[in-house]
Amino acid sequence: MGKWDVVVIGAGVGGLTAGALLAKEGYKTLVLEKDDRLGGRAMSLRGEELKEKGAGWYRRLLAGQYSYLVDSSPALEKMAEEGTLDGYVLDLGYHGVSVAGEGYFARLRELIGGYGSREVVINPFLTGSWINGDFYREPPLSESNDLDEKIKAELKRLNKRFLDFFGDLMSLTPEEASELDRVSLHDHLVKTGFAESPVLYDYFRCIGTLITTINNPHDISIGDILRYSSQVLAPAILRGGKVYVGGFTRDGVMAWSEAVAGRMRDFGGEIRLGARVKGIQLEGGRVKGVTVEGSDGEEDIPAGRVVFNIPVQELFEYVDEGAFPADFVSRVRSLYGYGSLSPYIGLSDLPVPEEHAKRLMKTPCVVPRSEGFDWDVYMAWNIQSYIEPGCSPAGKHLFTAYLPLTEAESHNRELVMKVVRAVPDFLEGLYPGFKDCIEWELYPVCVKLEGVAKSVSQAGSLKPDVKAPGVEGLYFAGDTVRGYGVAMDCACSSGILCASAITGVDYGIG
Ligand SMILES: Cc1cc2nc3c(=O)[nH]c(=O)nc-3n(C[C@H](O)[C@H](O)[C@H](O)COP(=O)(O)OP(=O)(O)OC[C@H]3O[C@@H](n4cnc5c(N)ncnc54)[C@H](O)[C@@H]3O)c2cc1C
Known part of the structure; x- marks a missing residue:
């Protein structure tokens, strides 16, 4: 059917993850990216670029990634x-890497056999909270018994342990986590008794907002937090050594995308920058290819499988919504970020x-x-x-x-x-x-x-699946579809799930 088995639209974290795994499994894979660089919302720039290219360039760069100054x-x-x-060196916006890259990023690194000759250095940071005029020191995740004395005293007053918040993480099944997707952080804090302490309420609310980027504790899904804790944080702690909440990437967060893209090329994949996809072509309910516009004009690229890495809310700008079941269309239209x-x-x-x-x-x-x-x-x-x-x-x-x-x-x-x-x-x-x-x-x-808030109505298992219903050969990858954990890690996990849906290989996340 042409040169490519799979075309990936978008070189964001989700698209590159899926692309690298597909290329590794021997699929002839092409990634098409509209911008002049990799990373999507996780892109970086050198300060000199502002002087070289001007204020308008910077504003357009932001606009292309759902942002404005x-x-x-x-x-x-x-x-x-x-x-x-x-x-x-600036990222598009603040970009801390969760678990300093030892979450789903580490799983991907393992699956693609490292980054080859490239290096991704993520310098970890500690965390702390500032609540009502008091500083609360926080230990690395792997040393949760070394809590701030004021938190210890508050826990003692309630006769609780810090880990009671997480429950029995090691025995949390995917089904249980999915049920908890609908439970709010607020309800969880009430149920576990932590809500009785205003300080502990704020303390856990800060942790919940850090993981989900949602302010409202009634909207934050506890399922997503506990699944991430059981699938990512607990195993990282059990592997030994210090585990940190997050870290910053040397040379900007885009260095990660560049390393994964390099790996994809090592496996024979190709990436075209400055290539904007205009539409996805279908024939008889199947994907036939994409239409792309680049510097040389418009081109049809045939492929039997397409991975859509653009936020799924934009899908119907590329494929007529009539191709999909009505309930899927209304679900996608109702998603919010x-x-x-x-x-x-x-x-x-x-x-x-x-x-x-x-x-x-x-x-x-x-x-x-x-x-x-x-x-x-x-x-x-x-x-x-x-x-x-x-x-x-x-x-x-x-x-x-x-x-x-x-x-x-x-x-x-x-x-x-x-x-x-x-x-x-x-x-x-x-x-x-x-x-x-x-x-x-x-x-x-x-x-x-x-792209999709990890709220009680949308988190984790409640998001659209990585395989499109109704259209054979169409898949999704990125933080708006099925995937777990903190933003970039969520996009990465969704890329892994997407590759698994195409290759049939079980990569051990679910
Ligand atoms: C300001 C800001 C701060 C953030 N802070 C953090 C943080 O601290 N930690 C964290 O983990 N995450 C953070 N995130 C979230 C994280 O960046 C995203 O969750 C993640 O990068 C999403 O990846 P993705 O693959 O789902 O999508 P995207 O990054 O949106 O990738 C989609 C790609 O498709 C391309 N594209 C779009 N249309 C077309 C087209 N027609 N043709 C070809 N290509 C196209 C886009 O240019 C883009 O490269 C932040 C995001 C922002 C914007």
Whole structure:
């Protein structure tokens, strides 16, 4: 039927995962990517690129990944002109890698036999919480008995252990996890008795929001958290050594995509950048190929299988919805994501104590819900350059953070600006002198941080399957379809499930 067994549309984390595994199994695989680089929402840029290509280029790059710049200081045009970002490496928005890459990323690395000659360095960070004016130190995941004394005292008061939150993880079956997908974090905290302590409630809410990027504890699915804990965190801890909540990638998060893409090419796969797919062709309920536009004009590429890595909500722009069962169409149309504000702040000095600088810090409320939000807006922040010094010029520091917003909130500039204004004020209150160290600020907003929110109505097993119903040969990969865990890891796990559905190989996740 032509040169390719499989065409993958999109070189995001999900598409590259599926592409690398398919190529490894001997499928002739082509990945088509509309942008000039890999990684999709997990892409990176060099600060010099802003000077070389201009403010319009940066705005278009954001727009191509469901993002926009809501504010900056100085103006973006001035930053481009003056090379303000020279020497920095920025991701599209804040990108910590969960479990410092020892989750589904590690499973994929194992399945593709490592990255060949390429290196992916992920520097781990510790975590901490800032709740009602108190600092709570958190140990690595593998040392959960070394909790902050204040948390220990609160647990003792309730006669509970920290691990009671997770239950018997080692015996959690996939069926039980799927049932728990519909249970909220709030209900779980009430059931387990942790809700009796306001501090523990906020503490676990911070953990829940970190994993799901949802502010509202009534909407956060506990199934997704417990499945990830049992399938990814617990096994990583049992393997021995220190296990961290997350880490930052040297040379930007895109280094991971480049390594996986390199591996795919090692296996004979091909990737075309600057190739925008316009439509998927069908014949008699089967996939026939895709139509792509590139620098040489339009081209039809035949293939019997197509993997759609674009967020599934956009499917009907590529295939007529009449090809699918009606219940699938209405399900896909009802899916919603979660957005975020991702402040980037260049600092002339380090205005943060080392105890905080070495951690991802999180706090349950930077802007209260009474300001018009669905729930109190949480913030997670880092001095990224303290963890991964290569992301800022020598002697300077890079502050990065994310504040989850609902999809609707993230589209509302007025609401978002309330958050933008609150961030430096919050930081100045916590770290006096912070504002004096600010050299520049960039406030990108993403409306699909997580393509499908891990909420009680959509998490894990409740998402669309990786195999399309009604159309033979059409598959999905990415964070909007079946897949588990934190965003990039979720996209990776979905790519593994997608490859499994095509090759029939059981890769051991479910
Ligand atoms: C600001 C921000 C912060 C985030 N922070 C974190 C974090 O800290 N930790 C974490 O784990 N995750 C984070 N995420 C989420 C993570 O980036 C995503 O969950 C993950 O990258 C999604 O991967 P994907 O493969 O599902 O989709 P995508 O990355 O969306 O990939 C889809 C690909 O398809 C391409 N494409 C689209 N249309 C076409 C077309 N017509 N033809 C060809 N190609 C096309 C796109 O350019 C893209 O490359 C963040 C995301 C954002 C935006």
